[in-house]
Amino acid sequence: MTGTTQDQIARNARVVIVGAGQGGAEAAILLRQYGHEGEIILVGEENAPPYMRPPLSKGFLSGEVDAAALTYKAASAYEKAGVELRLGVRAARIDRAGKRVLLESGESLAYGRLVLATGGRARRLEAPGSDLSNIFYLRTISDVERLRPAFQPGRRLVIVGGGYIGLECAAAALKRGLKVVVLEAAERLLARVTAARVSAFYEKVHREAGVDIRVGAAVSAFAPGEKEGELGFVVVGRGAEAEKIPADLALVGVGLIPNDELAAAAGLSVDAGVLVDEACRTDDPDIFAIGDCARHRRHGFLERSVRLESVPNALEQARVVACALTGRAPPDASAPWFWSDQYDLKLQMAGLSEGFDELVVRGSPDAASFIAFYLRDGRVIAADAVNRPGDFMAAKRLIAMRAKASAQDLADEGRPLKELLGR
Incomplete structure (x- = not known):
């Protein structure tokens, strides 16, 4: 093609991003910052402009922040970047042949390149x-806006699921004066993501705050009360x-x-997610996927297939796609x-603890200030x-280095963690 290179075609291609969460919004803005010259269209199913989801189960649910505080980027940022927002519209089908x-x-x-940032949805509990x-x-x-009016002091709230969402909502509900019961089907809270010592710490914190914690409590049904059609009981x-x-x-908070x-x-x-390579590219070279909907065939750091549900991961993948x-x-x-x-309490976690063979605790759970290190074959794989924000930053570097460290060194508060980084 005379006078036009493939690179120029790529730079001028229209990019359509389906999914207007933080990952999709970040990809759109970064594309322009990195020099993309073609149209960028960001399609979102919700009517709200891209917003931050983590505060939904925290400050927004408790009423401490309003919807405006959730906004990820001001409208002017999209205007300046020449990103067209299409909100309140749902993508029904992809015609790959016709692009x-x-x-x-x-x-x-029409698209030249397509980015799927479709996220995920709350897993429904199928029970009578x-x-x-x-x-x-x-x-x-909108989920929180429907829920908040029901958050009235003295009302009895049963939370199904003792993971992060359930526990964050329990804390928010107590602030609003509700009576809270948490039901967890596993034998301890946070069983999929933390060691038993960390689980025990959080169970103690919530019990002392006034939450009724029930573990090994599998919900079998919901039953009406005196008014037909309204919830009256949760059956375990x-x-x-x-x-x-x-x-x-x-x-109900039982996963995504x-x-x-x-x-x-x-x-x-x-x-269980759209399969992508290290560039977040799908089987189709013109289609990419990022965020909660994407599963790495082989994650570049973890070196295995994994789907990660986190804002930092979505933002990192947005950068990867913008670079690609x-x-x-x-x-x-x-x-x-x-x-x-x-x-x-601010809990910060790095790495994945799956498969650890040694746990080392630095600091005091009784003082609500500690860090738990997960080791496998003597290497720090998670924390x-x-x-402990300072220790957390050091731990992230230890994990990134795949550093070896002894239990004695990690537990010794008299020895700064930064000394271990210099090895």
């Missing part, structure tokens, strides 16, 4: 009575052993399902990290820090 995204409105958008009123899930602003167990726990409302159906229907490979689409060198893959705020 078009068909919207439920009947409109279609799950269609009763006053059973809530939490994933979007079955048969003669079943217990009815009185509830004015229930909040990636929104990979759009990709699957288009013939792209999915496996503008011909820049990609950033180095890094260890994942997460956080959770409950009461006056959970409670109210």
Whole structure:
């Protein structure tokens, strides 16, 4: 093609991003910052402009912050970057042969490159009575706006699920004066993501705050109360052993399902998430996927297939895609990290503790200031820090270095962690 290179075609290609969460918004802005010259269209199913989800189960639910405080970037940022926002519209189908995204409105958008940032949805609890009123899930602003009016002092809230979302909501509910019961089907809280010592610390904190914690408590049904159609009880167990726990409302937090159906229907490979390579590219070289909906075939740092649910991961993948689409060198893959705020506790986590063979605690859980290191074969693979931001930053570097460290050195508060970084 005379006078036009493939690079120029790529720079001028229209990029359509389906999913207007933080990952999608970040990818759109970075594309322009990195020199993309073509149109950028950001399509969002919700009517709200891109916003931050983590505060939904914390300050927004408790009423400490309003919806405006959730805004990820001001409208002027998209205008300045020449990013077109299409909000309140849902993508219905991808026509890969014609390189078009068909919207439920009947409109279609041609694309040169397509980025799927479709996120995920709250996993529904399939149990008898799950269609009763006053059973809530939490994933979007509108979910919280429906829930908050029911958050009245003295009301009985049953939270199904003792993971981060459930515990953050429990803390927010107590601030609003509700009576809270947390039901966890596993034998301890946070069982999938933390060691037993960290679980025990959080169980103690919540119990002391006034939360009724029940572990090994699998919900079998929801039952109506005096008013037909309204929730009255949450049923735990079955048969003669079943217990009815009185509830004015229930909040279910039992995980997330990636929104990979759009990709699957288009013939792209999915496996509990859209499968992508290290550049976040799918089977189709013109289609990428990022955020909660994407599963790495082999994560560059973790060196295995994994789907990560975290804002830092979505933002990192947004950078990876922006680099891939503008011909820049990609950033180095890094260890994942997460956080959770409950009461006056800031929990910061780095790495994945799966498969650890040694746990070392530095500091004092009794003083609510400690960091738990997870080791495998003598190397630091993960850490959970409670109210220890300095130690957390050092731990992230130890994990990134795949550093070896002795239990004695890690536990010794008289020895700064930065000394271990110099090895």
